[in-house]
Structures are given as C-alpha cells and as structure tokens.
Amino acid sequence: MANIDNGMTTHSHQSWLGTIQIITAAICWGTLGIFSTYLNQIGFSGWQVTILRIVTAAFIILAMLPTLWPHLIKLQPKQWLGLAMQSLIGVLGMSVCYFFAVSYVGAGPAVALLYTAPVFSLLFSKFLLSESITRKSVLLALMAVFGVGLTMLGEQAKVNWGILLGLSAGMCYSLYGVLGKRAMHYAHPAPLVFFTSIIISAGVLLLLPETYNTYEQLLDLPLMTWGYVLGLSLLGTVVPFGLYMKALEKLPATRASVFTIFEPLTAIALAMLLLHQSLSWIQYLGVALILLAALLNAVLNGTATRVPRWLKQRQRA
Template sequence: MAHTESAMTARQSWIGTIQIISAAVCWGTLGIFSTYLNQSGFSGWQITILRIVSAAFLVLVMLPTLWLHLSALRPKQWLGLALQSLIGVLGMSLCYFFAVIYVGAGPAVALLYTAPVFSLLFSAVLLQEPITRQSALLALMAVFGVGLTMLGDAAKVNWGIALGLLSGVCYSLYGVLGKRAMHYAHPAPLVFFTSIIISAGVLLLLPETYRTYGQLFALPLATWGYALGLSLIGTVVPFALYMKALEKLPATRASVFTIFEPLTAIALALLLLHQALSWIQYVGVVLILLAALLNAMLNGTTTRVPRWLRRRPKPF
C-alpha cells in the first residue's frame, strides 16, 4: 500500500514538473509574439492592449464558477486587487513589451527577473520584513548582472534597460501589494481572473483600444494568430498550467522550474529573431537568472505568483 502511494506521489510530481516547465515555456514566447506584432506595425502600448483585452475575453468563461467569490469581496479588497492588477499586470506588460522592442526578447525577460531584488526592498518598506545577508548578496549579484547587460550600444539600449527594470518593479509589486491587501486566502483562479479583468476594463474605456483592434482586423490572419498567441499561449494557458502544477508540487520546487521562461525567451530570440548578444551581456543575463534561481531555491519565493497563491489552489 505504501509503495503504491509512493508511486502515485512520484507520478503526480512528474506531471506537476511537466506542467511547470510547459507553463514557463509558454511564458517565454511572449517576447516572440510581441516582436512579430511590433514588426506588423503595433506599438508597445497596442501590444499590451492586445494581450490583456484578448485574454479577458478568454477568461470570461470562468465567471460562473467565481461569481460567489466575487460577490463576497469587500470594497477594500477590490481596491487591493485593482492596484495589484493595474501595477502588476498592466504596468508590467506595458514596460516589458516596450523593453522587448528596445533591447530584444532575451535581455528584456532577464531584466524582468530582477523582480526578487525589488521584492526584498518593497517587502522591507511596506511589510516590515527583514532583509537577510543572503538576500542582500543575491540582490547585489543581480544588480551586477544588470550592469553587464548595459555594456551594449548606448541610448537605445539604456532606455530598454530602464523599462526592463521597471517591468521587474511592477512584477514585484504584484506580490507585495497583494499580500498587503489580502487578509485571507482567495482561490488562485479568482486572483488571476481579477488581475486580467480589471486591467481590461480600464483599457476598454480608452479609444486607443478600439483603434488597435480596428488595425488588427485589417491585417492578414497571421497577425491575428500572433495576437491570439500572445493572450492564449503567453497568458491564459501558462497560468492555468501553473495553478494546476501547484496542486502537485511544493511552491519552492515549482518556482525553480520557472527558470525555463527566460531560457526559452533567449533561445527563441536567437533562433527565430537572430537577436544575438555580446559575451559580456550573456554573462550579465546569467548572473541575473542565477540570482533569481538561487533566491527561489534558498528562500522558497516565487516571482510569478504572490504568496497567498502558493497555497493549494482550487481546481477549475
């Protein structure tokens, strides 16, 4: 009996690992889809609109199962979710896609992975959580890596570096603001649903959103495929896989495997977009990713999902 349970546990662990890696690979395609859309004439702002609004229409299928949870939210919790969505989803997407345009998919996703460094600072200021010596050393490693990635070509790259770092700031605030706003655990699908829906609701108030979709509908079907890939493959599918994987794996182990996201982005950028870096910039990227990986392994943190999502989510 014990042997059977052990075999089942091992099988579930393998399934969870495959789901995590698949989610990370899907997230790693965001830079590719956004680059193709930019080449089709869309700005970073328009690419953000296409990602969030299209994803919102896809996740509306979750509304019937989440209605009771949504109706029970208090105004203060709605405010916390709104801040988390507008900064962590809308702000992060906007900065990240502009960074991809300026510096390429590989460096942009590496700079996004500076989020654990900013999480340390914001957690200390907003949540009064102490910064350990180990965390400080990892932060310095990441900062040194960022410095090496800046040893490229001047102004255009520097703008991309700044936007990439800002995407990491927004990403880190997604978790910190969420922890501060919430006083009890919500189902993971609820947090994902509100993160997308609130930002999409704001975007639907802007005329630029309708101009963007008008521009999309006038383009070939291949461009429609890039927009669908951005929202479905790069957003909805990986988050669903990640939540399902957390039912089978500890969050610490799960966060380690998200390292496949930047590796995928860098590999695809090299193979499909021919975006090569200098050797010193590759060293910087490795240092940033190594700092994020060690942070996940040693501290059990994750840059993808806030802390309350590390509890066992309800399936949907």
C-alpha cells in the same frame, strides 16, 4: 506496506506531472517576447501589444465567470481595492513596461531585466511589509544588479529607455506579489486571482479610445496577425497560468518557482533562433548572473521559510 508503496508511487507520479506542467507553463511564458516582436514589426506599439494581450485574454477567460461569480460577490471593497492594485500595477504596468522594453532592447535582454524582480521584492517587502532583509538576500540582490550592469555593455544594449523599462517591468512584477501579500488576509482561490487580474486591467483599457483603434487596425491586417495576437493572449497568458495552477496542486510553490527559470531561457533561445538577436559574451554573462540570482533566491528562500497558502497563488501576465 503495499498501501505505503502505492502512496509513494502516486506522489512521485504527481510530482513529475507537476514538474512537466510548470516547465511547459514557463516555456509558454517565454514566447511573449517573440509574439510582441512580430507585432512590433507589423506596426503595433508596446502600448498596443499590451492592449491586445490583456483585452483578448479577458474575452477568453469570461468563460470562468459563472464558476467564480459566488466568490466575486463576497469580496469586500477593501479586497477589491487590493486586487485592483495588483492588476493595474502587476499586470497592466508590467505588460506595458515589458513590451516596450522588448521593442527597445530585444526579447532576450528584456526578459533578463524582468527577472530583477527579486531585488525589488527585497526593498518593497522591507518598507511595505516590514520584513527583515538578510545578508544572503543582499548578496543575491547585488549579484542581480551586477548582472544588469553587464547587460548594458555592448553595441546593442546601451543605457537607454529599454534598460529602464525592463527594470520597471521587474519592479511592477515584484509589486504584484508584495501588494497581494499586504492586501489579502485570507486565501483567495487561484482562479479568482487570475480572473480579477486580467478583467480589472481589461476594464480600464476598454475605457480608452486607443483600445478600439487598435482592434480596428487589427481588422485590416492578414489572418496571420490574428494568430500572433491569439498566441500572445492564449499561449502566452491563459494557458501557462492554467498549467501553473494545476502544478501548484502537486508541487510546493517554492519548488515550482525554480522551474520558471525555463521562461527566460526559452525567450533567449527563441530570440536567437527566430529573431536572430545575438548578444555579446559579456552580456550573456550578465543574463546568467541575473538568472542565477533568481534561481538561488527561489531555492534558498524555499528552504528557509514556509510559504503561506494564499501566496502560492502566483500569476505571469
């Protein structure tokens, strides 16, 4: 009996530790919009912010290469192709769209639009994976769409490129998971998925002259600017994913996804406190509907389906 009690106590402790880790990761992800806004104000475009985030993060995680090398050399060409699509669409594409959206509509609305990803996941899963669409999923999708409509109202959120880019970011983010499910037929280690997602996109960016021009521009700026870049790549990318991976060792993926709701809440709160970006009450209602749809999608789908082990290796670049 004592052994059972000890086992339950240990499990409870691990569960609480995993919860703290996932909430901390979500809060870290929520800082992305703040760092990107500061870099926009200094003179970097959304494209340049994407370069600084992904390439700097790639140099940081090169320390993982010796550990992951045995797994990398075993990958088949088809698996490399699947991982490359994940990286270029789900990481590079999402980052470009998201950071441009931040520059157009602000950090709060941009992260809310990013959370329309479950809506796109329904469509892509239907056509790419032949998965059925339930009435419950349709209702949640309509709730999110209605919320997007409300965020477009008001003086600061007219229908413009920012709205379209925010929706595109959500679409790219949803494709990250769908393409991964289609491409990977067995469980890849979570560090391998993270490593290839960043490294492949960084490799493509290093082929572009704009990447070197961006870092040349950075060299002429004050040390504080380097702090923003480090925050973007380390605090907003590498650290939260590391915490998320550790949390998945202690929590089911579906439960972990519920706590990522702290990401948009953090982004909106920081935008109000640090950037003084306020929304109208009807826009806050729209944001709330989008976040509620994402939360219900995680909770209800978590109780209805058993998530495959490899799908737990979810990543936020």
